[in-house]
Amino acid sequence: MQFFESVSRVPIVLHKPILAFAANRLQSALLRESVHLVREGVVTLEELDRVVTHSIGLRWATVGPFLAFHLGGGHGGLRKWLGTLGAGIERGWEELGRPSMDEGTVNSLIEQAEAAYGSRTYAEWVRVRDAKQTAILRALADVDRNEA
Incomplete structure (x- = not known):
């Protein structure tokens, strides 16, 4: 844990x-x-x-x-x-x-x-996915910090 x-x-x-x-x-x-x-x-x-x-x-x-x-x-x-x-x-x-x-x-x-x-490569899709997920995690962390 x-x-x-x-x-x-x-x-x-x-x-x-x-x-x-x-x-x-x-x-x-x-x-x-x-x-x-x-x-x-x-x-x-x-x-x-x-x-x-x-x-x-x-x-x-x-x-x-x-x-x-x-x-x-x-x-x-x-x-x-x-x-x-x-x-x-x-x-x-x-x-x-x-x-x-x-x-x-x-x-x-x-x-x-x-x-x-099929219009993007695997690596391009991974970069897009990771960037979006990171943006969401950062936004949620900002909300959590502001609530504390």
């Missing part, structure tokens, strides 16, 4: 063992539904990336999913949200996709990724 904190990381100790990291499991769940939405033709791969980066990605850069829904409940918090909007959440979960990663799906994803992101 001390090592990770010393290099500006935020380690979390899991209360029980699970396969994979908690963050990787969340990422996998989002990827599964992302593949489903692209496979079904709801959005393209590039559009899905924009949906995430311009909505939940921004939200999750500042608050986690539970705080987001707690705030979404207004003055009643998560209790109110779960009692109203969250009441039908399980029905929504039943509608989530279970896409097959068959050859057609894989080929479609690869073709769309190459069409959307």
